[in-house]
Ligand SMILES: Nc1ncnc2c1ncn2[C@@H]1O[C@H](COP(=O)(O)OP(=O)(O)O)[C@@H](O)[C@H]1O
């Protein structure tokens with residue numbers, strides 16, 4: 001598809017409502033925001049914002065990160081990589097640098113999927129490009145942060161992530177918003193390409209606020225023996241978030257894992273799903289979600305596995321915990337099989353904290369509050385597998401930190 | 408150490424324990440026999456203060472404090488502990504975490520101390536890392552409960568059928584640890600701790616030396632006596648006959 005055709009398609013879809021989630025009035029949010037100058041180092045980033053970065057798992061010193069990318073509102077203010085074999089830059093720069101990149105744009109996600117994809121194409125404000133070269137295996141994570149600091153801003157990013165053959169790429173990405181921002185819209189397109197024998201782990205922390213609307217659109221194309229692992233953590237309120245990342249396991253023995261941990265509080269409205277399309281023979285997927293809903297939060301937790309090839313295996317495990325009578329959780333697991341030699345399954349459970357569990361812990365000396373907190377912690381505690389040790393520890397730390405804040 | 412007077416307990420609106428009296432002195436270990444469903448577990452839950460077990464009448468005094476209306480964790484702080492017959496599963500909370508909690512430590516790490524305690528009950532590091540009670544076999548549940556008691560080391564321990572489902576190799580091990588936890592290896596005058604053991608089949612009594620035994624029938628203590636005599640009657644002639652023999656009082 002030529003650039004002209006892409007734009008045409010986007011124009012057509014400009015007002016196309018999304019299949020899920022409440023409709024967002026895009027025009028309420030401005031693209032005419034201030035531009036920020038690039039920084040020489042992350043240290044130069046204003047002190048007042050650093051906590052918001054930390055809250056999204058971003059290390060402002062860049063220590064123990066293979067590279068860092070920081071976009072403020074609609075400007076890329078920092079982008080640097082420390083290791084050979086990795087590339088990191090704004091998508092805009094990458095498009096100028098590589099002609100071949102057009103083969104990756106809107107290939108995993110149709111540009112006319114809905115008005116949000118269309119709007120990102122028509123009014124793009126950068127995003128990141130991360131690529132690991134063939135055979136390169138950097139276990140230290142690259143960090144990328146999309147940060148909102150201005151009221152009413154519309155952040156339209158298009159991210160492209162490519163792991164070339166037999167390479168390994170670990171990413172921590174944090175989306176954060178400065179606490180003084182009352183309303184903003186984040187539209188984020190992320191297209192992942194996991195080539196033969198490659199592996200991407202993607203740990204994402206969302207740290208939004210009660211006035212932020214969020215519509216990410218993500219898809220992964222995973223080739224033979226490729227592995228994609230996503231860990232998603234959302235602990236803070238958000239006005240409205242809808243996403244349904246989709247992994248296409250196109251290669252033989254391709255693997256996709258989605259783990260989502262959500263603590264929905266306040267007036268948060270979330271429609272969060274993960275989908276795996278198993279097209280390669282022997283491909284596998286696992287979708288695990290833990291959702292806690294309290295206050296007036298409304299959460300739809302979806303999981304969908306579509307088996308289209310022989311010997312594929314997919315499992316969905318969705319657990320919800322209700323902490324308030326005004327909260328709502330809908331758990332919607334779906335399975336679809338188109339042939340007989342495969343194995344798809346799901347388990348879903350939604351409930352409240354069992355009195356018996358609280359009493360058991362109290363019998364070991366905890367107060368009722370302490371017992372409740374131990375149970376909540378345990379509920380959200382999914383063992384993350386597939387991450388390098390240091391990153392797994394780091395992720396655990398980030399998780400503990402964000403939990404600390406809400407409890 | 409524990410003094411129960413005229414205790415009546417209701418569960419879900421049903422009276423289960425009726426006018427029950429029981430005294431356990433510091434340094435003593437008592438055994439409670441009784442057929443299934445007679446109210447043994449209910450009594451322990453009421454002593455521990457679980458909210459579903461409502462005290463309708465009477466009082467429970469522990470170490471001189473009237474605990475009848477205290478919440479469970481306050482009773483635990485005063486020094487009581489319980490090994491459960493059917494403890495609940497808690498997802499994401501590891502046995503090792505429970506050991507730390509029982510030790511009164513906030514630490515989340517399963518450290519050397521926890522591992523050492525585990526070893527004493529033939530419990531591996533892998534097992535310490537499993538979600539507590541989730542998919543545990545009957546015997547594993549018991550070892551996990553005793554491990555938590557070992558970690559908590561309460562002055563007064565209640566054991567609800569610590570022997571059911573435990574295999575031969577481990578029952579002796581559990582017996583040894585219970586003896587230690589209840590000061591049974593010390594001279595009688597040096598014993599500081601006390602305990603109450605429920606056993607249905609009495610296996611554990613081959614490994615533990617207790618002092619007195621009671622037979623519970625239909626929510627009351629129907630017979631009380633020296634352990635050996637009561638055990639002998641119960642094992643040889645059954646609960647009902649034992650009660651008949653002791654005429655509703657001592658053997
Ligand atoms: N949570 C409960 N709800 C309703 N009935 C109960 C409950 N717990 C115990 N009971 C009843 O109380 C009686 C005594 O039970 P329990 O104390 O468990 O007996 P034991 O431990 O001696 O076998 C039984 O009839 C049992 O059905």
Ligand SMILES: [Mg+2]
Nearest residue numbers: 447448449492
């Ligand atoms: Mg019982």
